[in-house]
Amino acid sequence: MSFALKPAPHVTPATSVPLVMRRVLYALIPATIVYTAYFGWGLLINMVIAVAAALAAEALMLRARRRAIRPGSADASAVVTAILLAFAIPPLAPWWIPALGAGVAVSLAKHLYGGLGSNLFNPAMVGYVILLISFPVEMTQWLPPVGFDPSVQQLGFWSNLNYALTGHTPSGIDIDALTQATPLDQVKEGLGQMRTLDEIRLGRLFGFYGGRGWEWINGCFALGGLYLLYRGVIRWHIPVALITGLCGCAAALHIIDPSRYSSPGFHLFGGATLLGAFFIATDPVTAAATDRGRLIFGAAIGAITYAIRTWGGYPDGLAFAVLLMNATVPLLDRYTRPRIYGHF
Amino acid sequence: MTDVKTVVLDGIWRNNPALVQLLGLCPLLAITTTLVNGLALGLATTAVLVVTNMTVSLIRGALIPAARILVFVLIIASLVTIVDLLANAYLYELHQTLGLFIPLIVTNCAILAQAEVFASRHSIGVAALGGLSTGAGFTMALIALGGCREIVGQGTLFAGLEQLLGDAAAGIVINLPVDGILVAALPPGAFFGLALLIALKNYLDRDKHGVSTTATQRAQAEKHLP
Structure with missing residues (x-):
């Protein structure tokens, strides 16, 4: 039987940063599903790219600041930033839009101000605004919802991914024919x-x-x-x-x-x-x-x-x-x- | 007493007006959308600085302490007017681009600070050298910030050089194969760019503990020594 005494605090707090961040992500699941149902796979593709870029930027900046990478990046705050950014940008975007936005959000708006807890400005919104004023054309490629117009073709997963990676739409379709205000x-x-x-x-x-x-x-x-x-x-x-x-x-x-x-x-x-x-x-x-x-x-x-x-x-x-x-x-x-x- | 090397090093690097003293930030932030704009404003500022310093140094014996700032501003304003009219006459297109920022050289605190702190206490030769090195330091900061913002913001370098050097220089402009991130050419990019330049300078100046001290801080530290 162990009677080892542990120092205070004996009551551990019910919440922690990783738990809060996870709950925010859970709360966004219904919106993700409905968004995908109405506007296709673009959101999910943007999410994957943005999260990857945010985590890479987080690891790079933690390394540059000589902080341990594991506890610093395990709180998932970079993931939340990336997911919120993915909701803010148009579903049909070239890959470098979510990548640049998430990278700038994490490195410039979060870590240069001193990391999580010290940043003055909302990182996701800094990333979004920099994208919005820098790339006005790419940032207005919004799609019409499903059922908007039967003659407008919806992009499938592969053609959407192809556009994100290479910038090519399926043959015979102009990008302007796909997008909608x-x-x-x-x-x-x-x-x-x-x-x-x-x-x-x-x-x-x-x-x-x-x-x-x-x-x-x-x-x-x-x-x-x-x-x-x-x-x-x-x-x-x-x-x-x-x-x-x-x-x-x-x-x-x-x-x-x-x-x-x-x-x-x-x-x-x-x-x-x-x-x-x-x-x-x-x-x-x-x-x-x-x-x-x-x-x-x-x-x-x-x-x-x-x-x-x-x-x-x-x-x-x-x-x-x-x-x-x-x-x-x-x-x-x-x-x-x-x-x-x-x-x- | 005054070491030439110290004067030059202080102006260009250790007490750089833009990166250490943080003086003259208004033109520094506003005009550095391209390298050529920065270079042109830097040269104009340097010309004003050198002549102001020499004039102030010449009349330093006759200065009334209570009215000295007034006299400095009068001298600077006259010189800036001359530079403004010269640029309007000989570099018309550049004058159009720089617009208000040539007259605004009057309000550049770096010039007033040089007159007050340096030129009114040194002989004419040293004062001219101080003005020249301070101007060179300011111009270097303008060029660095303007060049970075032009590359990142527009994807070009040396755009508009023909406005400064004549039509022969029109072909020098370098077009990079990317379009650029527009935000760097807009006002937020100026603030971010300047902050990153200052950070780079502090990084280059760090001692073996990784701490960066400016010349001003070093002088203060020496004063507190027994």
Whole structure:
């Protein structure tokens, strides 16, 4: 019988970084399945490439910083970054898009700032924004959902993989014939041509609230988010504040002029709203740490996203909003520090 | 007393205005989209630096301490106006490209710092040498940052050299077989590029413990010695 005494702590914490990261990955499984059902194999191919590049960058940077590779990379945070990036980029992308994005996200946005826990900006969003402003053409190759138009051919697994690796589409098919603007893109373009929202939304690209297919994927993000809330991985402040900020702005302007400003439902189920609200803005490292700070952080991301979507140059602005608010986090934490009893 | 080697080394490397003193960052970050832009602005700044230093050194006996900054700025502003008009007359296209950043040389703190700290305390020859080496250090940083951002951002090198050297240099431009990552040519690329250059300099300067110290830090450390 062993009576060996172990030093404190005797009660080990119920969560750890690897467990949190694994739960985030579990929460993304439903969305992955629905996304693949609607848009083909591109997402999975991008995920594999991005994860490989992120892990390679993680190992390289840990080596360069003279840290042990095993415990440093076993927490799966690089995998989460890569998977979130894969959701953000178009499913039909040349291989170097996810590879470069994930490599830059892990090396530049995470390790150069001091590694996990010290990074000021959300790594996945830094990778995405660098890709978006550097390669505007490749980053707009979005696909139409299944059932959008019977004459449009969907790429099978092998032809999708072939495009990712070599940049060749199957013979006789032009890349422009395969791709399609996203719903947010279409709304922005239609409004620019002085059409009303009702006319634009007659298109086959639109579903009940958001885009066809997109609204189900976004519903799955919300489902995964509820799982994370239930498990205590994230707290309610940021998602609720973000959705309130975005939908509040949308509702106010929609009531004033419904023909020019999309409904709150469209904003909620369109673009990156729900992925951002539950998975990106809630990053424990780069978000505000106090409850009041989180409410301000989330609401401001929602409002800035709405402003960029409505008046900005890009169809969606969540990534920019997250990065902008990341920069304010030290200030938010300083001014929303909770009062400790007995101190002023 | 003043060692020529120290003056030259300080200006070019140990107290490099851009990479160690972090002075004149506005033109450094804004104009270095290509190597040629960086080179041109560096040469203009160096010309202003050398003549300013010599002028300040000549009048250093007559300076009233309370009004010295005013006099320095007047001298620098006059010289920058001359450089601006010369560039407009003889290098018109380059002048169009650099635009506001030639007049903005006036606000380059590296020049004011040289006048205040160095030129007003040394004889004309040493002051000119200090200005020349500081300008060379600044130009080298501009060239390095401009070259890196041009290669990564646009996939070219020496683009626009004909604006500086005339039409004979038009063929020198090197086109790399890649398109480049546009972000490097945009403002974020300037900040990342400068940070990486400073990191590289600190890496090259590291001692056997892997610690990098600048000339300023070394001087401070020596002051605290008994």
